[in-house]
Amino acid sequence: MAQFLQATVYGLLQGSLYALVAVGFSLVWGVMNIVNLAHGAFVIMGAYVALEANLTFGLDPLIGMLIAAMALFVFGYLVQRLLINLVVNAPIWMTLLLTFGLELFCVNVLIAVATGDYRSIATSYAARGFSMGSVRVPYGRLISFVLAITLTAALAAFMNRTRTGQAIRATGMDRVTARLMGINVRNIYAVTFGIAAALAAACGALIGMVGTFSPPGAGALTLRSFVIAVLGGLGNMWGALAGGLLLGAVEAWGGQYLSGTLVNAISFGVLILVLIVRPTGLLGRPFYEARVEV
Amino acid sequence: MTGRRIALVAAGASLVYAALAPTFTTGSLLRTLGSIFMFATLAQAWNVIGGFAGYASFGNVVFFGLGGYVVAVLMAKARWGFWPSLLVAIVFGVVFAVLIGLPVLRLRGHYFAIATLGVAEGTREVVLNMPRLTGGGSGITIPALGTRATTPYPGNRAFYYYFLVLLVAATAVVWLISRSRFGYALRAIHQDEDAAGAVGIDTTRAKTAAFAISGGLTAAAGAIFAFQQVTIYPERLFSVEITVLFVVMAVIGGTGTVAGPVVGAVALQFLSEYLRSHYLEFHTLIFGAIIIVAVVFLPQGSVSFVREAIAERRLPLLDNVRRNRL
């Protein structure tokens, strides 16, 4: 029983990190129908920014997180505005290939600049924790869990209450009409992509704090985001959060009661199951493909 | 002589040339060319489901891996020879495609792409977790060298011919498809699946058949590859990088055309080799940049691009950007 509780708690904490990575990915896919294969690369880039901030200026990763988010927002905005916007109307696999090329490029620039070494951001508190009975709760992961929920809520509020957020939702529902209403769609797309990149970067800082990262790990992060985005329903923020938590728990249970090597197979099994049984995701509603829901 | 006749003659000439090439080229170049032919086959097989039918599968490598592992397991564990194993591998690929197609072909667009990717990655994990049958992470070795071999190892020349024959077969299949009702059905599905259904095309059957053909050809390539490599590992045989590579080849060459995947494979492999030998540290980076440039300026692929350029007597590079930008 103690093992089950520990696995569940740890799995949920782990899942919250996955969820945060996936929220931005789901947003971009839901609003713009763009699958960003470079999303994992943004996470790693954010982690490196936070690492640099920590090594050079001694900044705690929670502060480094803000810097990383700002830096990657700008980067994401420019990438969308100057590059991806050019192929938005092309057949679907064009954006897939474009973002794949982008991923290759970014990951290899990172390797050239920072080497392929595994890195981590050292803090005095992240690995320590407290015990609830026989279950250990590490501080670092607890903080990430709280932040993941906070950021998702903040994003939801942004989407619902601000003009830009509503412009994004409108564009996601019907791009042509949004344009007719005076929304600068090129700018909105870029802002959306920038937000997604910023969230990815923030997550990267958190991952750096609780675990390790390296440029070749970008692909696995992107793959997981797929699974969670589909699980939760495209464009659905809370869905991504729920999906991430669920996936984290399921993987933890799988690792506990089956062989540890089956963890990846489990996540793909879940993906295929969801796609077959309920392709719009756990919390998605069966409307048009590109629709933001919060 | 009409344009088409010239094209056929030229194709026939290059075929004859390719058939005679081994008599005056070296062993490792044959290996490189063989690998080009293999990728061209993979791109051509993808072309059937992705190019013609418009169902962009991102998991076709699953057939490649399964074909390879079927051959490896039959030869290593059941002591079969290569040729019967190859046959079983092809059948396995076809059957797997049909079975997977049942749920997966109901999805469209990105969902289909992601589902196939999930199938590929999931299958790799399953193979990794059956070490007694497949060797798991340690890989599996085909007894090909020495006296324990059930079929003696053929050597670079033979593999060159195997891959060449497979490529010719794949291209012939695609050529036949492009001129048949089946091909029209696929193209109709690509353009507007619901309308295609409305005019009486059995879209499910057509899609499944396309997927099955794609799976069988890819499995054949995987089978020959496994034999050539002797020892295979799951990460390599089910690698998503292989999928993306042959999709890029098909797209850059021209999806939905007959020559496109071949052109794309040849061009990209030579480019890759060139980059690798001249830019030892940065070749992957440059490769990524080239993909980006190609997608922005040549999204319809080089074959169609060249056709348009000749027809309109100018280079429509920026046209694509104008057409596809937001």
Add this chain to the structure above:
Amino acid sequence: MRIRIALGLVVLLALASCGSESKVTGAGGTAAGTIKLGAALSLTGKLAREGILTREGYDYCRDKVNAQGGVKVAGKFYKLAITYQDDKSTPDTAAQLVDQMNDGGIKFILGPYGSASTEAAAAVVEKNGQLMIDSAGADNAIFAKGYKQTFAVLSPATTYVTAMVKAAAELASPKPKTVAILSADDGFSKTAAEAGAKAARSAGMNVVATEFFPNGATDVSSELTKVKPKHVDLILGSVHLAEGIAIIKQSQELGVNPKGGFGLTVAVPTPTFVKTLGKAANDVIGSSQWTPQTKGRDSLFGSAEDYTTGIRTKLGHAPEYHNAEASAACLAFIEAANKAGSLDVGKVRDALASLDVDTFFGHIKFDSTGKNADKPMSVVQVQNGQLVTVWPKGPGTKPLVWPTPAFGRR
């Protein structure tokens, strides 16, 4: 359109075959006093870091021997030249590159990095009649196939965990009674883990759990949660860097504190391990193919200490064992060519098979399958943020710190 495409194809193929003909040189690969060696290394991809370290090791050897005038073969001096190609950390590319080198007349191959690429290259080397000296492929599977043309200077996979077991059995007081083994699921790690488990049982330890996780995993929490209630004395990991770091970090998070601490094979001698974990890395033991305390000396590099100083001066960083094993492979070739008195592949091969020399890397003597079975693996430990050698005991080694205080108190 189609004409041009078809013609283009013909032209391309023609150019390609023309290009290759001029590449074919005479057999042997020596021209006017230079011996050409070939190396397909993972200069990009997952194993890039280790591939580059291997390259540094090969280069250092080449520079050293050329500074001395070259490799002495039958009274004449030959310069050493190494051609590198990038195998992108993929085994089939490594095989293809070695094949290409064969066509370019390069018969002597310095091994790629990693067991998978080495195994792929070994098959090609055997088929082509080339000769390969393996510096970084330790999996015993490579040597179970009856290949005659591949020789490995490094200790095989079966020694990585076994060495830690032996060190603990010999030096730890009180001796650990219960052990848990955590292993990645790739071939090399599994071979090491199985051999380690066997050694532990013969040393009188009880192996209470063996858990596997995917290669490259950064989350081993499930395995640790399963092992925690068994309260073992020692946790041994047959791992690479990522999994090793994860084991320590997550053990800290989950409160897993074995009395004897952890032994994490190759993760520990990697500098990033200590850099990343800080104090948590203290008292963790690991295994290494070579340390600056390794006994032995040779005429090219001197002793292990000399090698350390040399690398530091030349490259600006302390040598890792990947540098040393690479230099040792190159050195083995030099010794064999010298001994054979000829650059004929068969004669050098036989000279290698009968080689029996002391080097800065330890003793090099190959058994009938091509493994360097007598060379001992060293066991290291992190003490106060520094990597020290604890086993086998000798000059410069430090005593083992045992038992290990819990994480908060290191």
